[in-house]
Amino acid sequence: MLVRKISRIIFDKRAVSNAISATMLTGAVIALSLAVFGWSQTRALDYNREFGETVDAETAKLKEKLVFEYVSYGNPSYDTSVYLFNCGTVDDIEIKSAYVSNSTWLETFSTPTLYFLDGTSIPDQDLDVGEEGYFILLFSSDLSSGYYDVNIVTARGATFGSNFMV
C-alpha cells in the first residue's frame, strides 16, 4: 500500500504543475506579506518615535515656567536688564530670543547671554530649576518714554512676557 502511494507520487505526474504553482503563489504571498508587515512595523515604530519625541518636547515645554523678577531700563545706561527665575519643574531653559516692542516698534535679540545675579556668566547658558539669572539687551538707540513689552522665547518654544516703563 505504502509502496503504491510512493510510486504514485513519484511516477504519477498529473496536476503536478498546479501544485507547484499553488505552492509558489502561496509562498510569494507569505513572503510579500512578511515584507509588508516588516515595512509597516518599521513605519509604525518611526511614527511612534516621532510622536513620542513630540510629546516629550511638548511636555517639557509645558513644564517650563519663567518669572520676570524685574525688568530695569536705563540703569546704568540705556540698556535693559531682564531678571528671570526658573520656577518651573524642568531644567535647562535656554533663551533662544528676546524681543522688545511697543505698538509701533520692535527690536529682536538672538540668544542673549545669561548671567547669574552676581554678574558671572552662566556656564551652560541655561536656567535650571530654582536658578535666577539675568540678561542685558543693548538697544540700537534710546527708547522714547512709554510702555514696552518684553517677550522671550525659549529653545523649547515656550514664550513668556512682561512689561516695563521708560
Next chain:
Amino acid sequence: MARTSWFKKIWKGRSKGVSTVIGTVFLILIIFMVSTNVLLWTFSQNAEYSQAVMEKNEEEAQRSTENIAVSDISYNAEVGQVHVEAKVTNEGPVPVQITTLWVLDNAIQKYGYNDAVSINLKAGDTFDFTGSNALTVAIENSGLPDELTSWFITARGNLIPLEEKYAGSGNTTIIIQEGTGYPEVTFGALVMDFDEFRYFAYMGYPYNQLINYPDGNLGFNIPKQVYVAYGCMLTNVDPSNRTMVLDSHSLLWQPGRSSVPESGWFIVNVNGTGLVQTTFSPITIGPGETKLIVFASDNDLSQGGFKRLDPPNVVTTVATFLLLHGTLDSSPYAQNVPFVSLFYS
C-alpha cells in the same frame, strides 16, 4: 476544518483562492498589529501628556493659593544699604518658600536684591525678620527718605509686594546709623552727616585762606576767640528728586545765650586751595549728591564784603542751626535745621 480542506485542495491540485485567503489573513494580521501598536503607543503618550497637564494645573492652583501677609514693615538705611524689617505670615493653605527680596529706590531709579533669603513658612506660620534678622539689600547711592518699593519672590514664582510704596516725608526726621560713628540725620530734603562736621582755622596771610582745606578739623570742640569757618557735609535727598540750589542767604547761626553774643557764618565759595572767595555763586547740590558746604562770612556776600568771624571769648556750649535758603528746581526752598552743639574752649 477549513485549514484541512485547503491542504487537501493543494494536495489534490485544487488550490484556487488559497493564496488569496492567506494574503487576506496576513493583511488583517498586519493591520491589526500595526494599528494596535500605534494606538497603544498613542494612548500611553497621551496619558503622559495628560499627566503633565494635570501636574501643571496643580502647580498653577498651588501658585494661585499662595497668600502671604506682610506687616510691620520698616526700612532703615545706611548710605548704599537698605535694611528691611517686617513680619510675614503665611495665610494660605500651602507651604511657601521665600527666596529673594527686591528693593527699588524710585527716586534714583536704582535697585538691589537679596537672593540669599530662605524663609520657609508652613500654613499659618509667621516669620519675624526684625532687629538682627533684618534683611539687607545693597543699593548704590540709596539713602532715606527715598521712595522705596520692595517685593518678595517665592519659589513658586509669585511676586509679593511688601508694601505698595514707602515715601519719605518732607517733615520727618529719620536717624540713619552708619557704621559706628555719629548718625547721619535726614531732615526734610537734607541728610546731614554729624560725623563729618568740621571747622577751619585761617592762615595769617592771605587772611581768607583756610588751613588744611578741605579736611579741616573734625569735631565739636572749637578754640575760643580764633577766627574760624565751619564745614558741613550735606546730601540732597529730596524725595521729588529735585536739584537744590543754596543762595547767599544761607548761614550757620548760633543764637545768643547769657554772655554769648549771637553769631552767624554765611555761606561762601571756597576754591581748591582753601581760599574763601569774596563773592558768592549759588551752590548746586544734585539729587543724591553730597557736598561740603562752608560757612565763613560775617556778611551775606550779596549784601556786603567777606569778613571773618571769631567765636565768643568764653568757655561755653552753644547751639547751632543751619538756616538754608535757595530753590529746589524752580520752587522756593528754605529750611531752619537744628544742627550740632559746639563747645568753645
